[in-house]
Amino acid sequence: MDLEDTLLMMPGPVTVTPRVLRAMSKPMINHRSAEFAGIYTDCREILSSIFQTKNDIFVLSGSGTAGMEAAVGSSVGSGDKVVAIENGKFGERFKDIAAIYGEVVPVVFEWGQPVNLEVVKEKLEEGAKAITLVHNETSAGILNPAAEIGKLAKKHDALFIMDGVTSLGGDDVKVDEWGVDIAVVGSQKCLAAPPGLSVVSVSEKAFEVMKDVTKRPYYNDLLAYKKSGDKPKAETPYTPAIPLFYALQEALHIVKEEGMEARIKRHRVLSEAIRAAVAELNIEMFPQLNEYSHYSNTVSAMKAPTDVTGEDIKSDMKARGVIIAGGQERLKNKIFRIGCMGNVTGRDVLSTIQQLEIVLNKHGYIDRLGAGVEAANRVLDRA
Ligand code: PLP
Numbered sequence: 001m002d003l004e005d006t007l008l009m010m011p012g013p014v015t016v017t018p019r020v021l022r023a024m025s026k027p028m029i030n031h032r033s034a035e036f037a038g039i040y041t042d043c044r045e046i047l048s049s050i051f052q053t054k055n056d057i058f059v060l061s062g063s064g065t066a067g068m069e070a071a072v073g074s075s076v077g078s079g080d081k082v083v084a085i086e087n088g089k090f091g092e093r094f095k096d097i098a099a100i101y102g103e104v105v106p107v108v109f110e111w112g113q114p115v116n117l118e119v120v121k122e123k124l125e126e127g128a129k130a131i132t133l134v135h136n137e138t139s140a141g142i143l144n145p146a147a148e149i150g151k152l153a154k155k156h157d158a159l160f161i162m163d164g165v166t167s168l169g170g171d172d173v174k175v176d177e178w179g180v181d182i183a184v185v186g187s188q189k190c191l192a193a194p195p196g197l198s199v200v201s202v203s204e205k206a207f208e209v210m211k212d213v214t215k216r217p218y219y220n221d222l223l224a225y226k227k228s229g230d231k232p233k234a235e236t237p238y239t240p241a242i243p244l245f246y247a248l249q250e251a252l253h254i255v256k257e258e259g260m261e262a263r264i265k266r267h268r269v270l271s272e273a274i275r276a277a278v279a280e281l282n283i284e285m286f287p288q289l290n291e292y293s294h295y296s297n298t299v300s301a302m303k304a305p306t307d308v309t310g311e312d313i314k315s316d317m318k319a320r321g322v323i324i325a326g327g328q329e330r331l332k333n334k335i336f337r338i339g340c341m342g343n344v345t346g347r348d349v350l351s352t353i354q355q356l357e358i359v360l361n362k363h364g365y366i367d368r369l370g371a372g373v374e375a376a377n378r379v380l381d382r383a
Pocket residue numbers: 011012063064065066090134136137138139163165166186
């Protein structure tokens with residue numbers, strides 16, 4: 001398969017522009033120098049506006065999960081209660097991480113089911129040091145109620161730790177307004193940089209809490225990141241992945257050039273176009289919503305049609321040059337997912353839908369081509 005000809009429509013890693021690829025090939029520099037401090041500071045400034053926060057921002061060498069572990073491990077100690085909300089695979093991951101560092105109070109919903117705020121409230125009333133939420137649950141294509149969880153966390157004086165791995169940079173994430181104490185994003189998702197970095201924002205309240213945690217992680221200790229980040233020439237505690245920082249800086253400039261408002265709108269329109277197309281093809285969306293949940297604006301999860309599995313669709317699409325995702329673990333074969341993160345265009349979505357129609361037609365699920373493309377195009381034209 002010619003990778004240059006492949007259309008990457010999975011929920012990360014996403015296509016990286018030639019500008020970003022070229023940036024990565026620059027010569028190495030001293031990571032304790034004004035040059036590196038300049039790159040790090042520039043990245044942090046742009047990230048602050050993407051996160052909509054005045055909190056400190058750190059860039060960690062390690063994928064999104066490293067950021068999740070840094071967040072929980074730095075602020076939760078043995079015996080500390082963590083309310084961990086799960087309605088998909090990444091909520092489960094937060095729960096598993098919290099179980100290593102503290103005492104988990106699981107709040108588990110079927111994957112793809114909405115979060116019931118009443119249940120969360122009851123658990124918080126019993127007392128907790130922190131609460132974890134995945135804002136955009138990539139495994140199920142559902143957008144969870146971060147603002148509401150932020151309000152509950154504040155009321156019960158719990159740290160709000162939020163995975164924004166697949167929402168930050170593509171959707172509206174108001175870290176300060178929602179009271180998110182620690183927010184995490186991965187480089188390879190909506191920011192459209194290569195995989196390998198995670199970005200974490202940390203509130204003053206979270207730093208205070210961390211000071212009392214004696215067994216914080218060594219490598220991903222956020223207090224160590226603060227100490228190095230506060231130096232007049234900002235640094236990271238250990239040698240950073242310099243080529244990835246070059247790439248991130250360039251990717252962030254692309255985000256800045258587009259503007260977050262336009263970028264959020266583009267992600268919303270593209271996912272609306274996908275939803276309109278699949279509805280026309282008689283494919284059902286997977287997530288179940290309530291008044292506080294929404295379909296994700298960065299990844300769409302659909303139920304596989306009868307007699308065709310999610311893996312069939314994924315592999316047939318791959319054979320036609322379009323990489324989409326299937327379901328993870330218990331959702332394998334039951335669903336398939338189309339991402340529209342990063343710098344995806346309307347043309348990419350139309351090509352994806354066109355190939356999906358051909359695949360569904362081959363399986364005898366639809367008998368004529370064009371209805372999905374037409375529905376998607378109507379949404380794109382309207383925007
Ligand atoms: N959280 C969410 C919501 C994700 O979608 C992912 C990856 O897909 C992760 C966390 C884990 O990120 P990584 O694979 O970069 O460690």
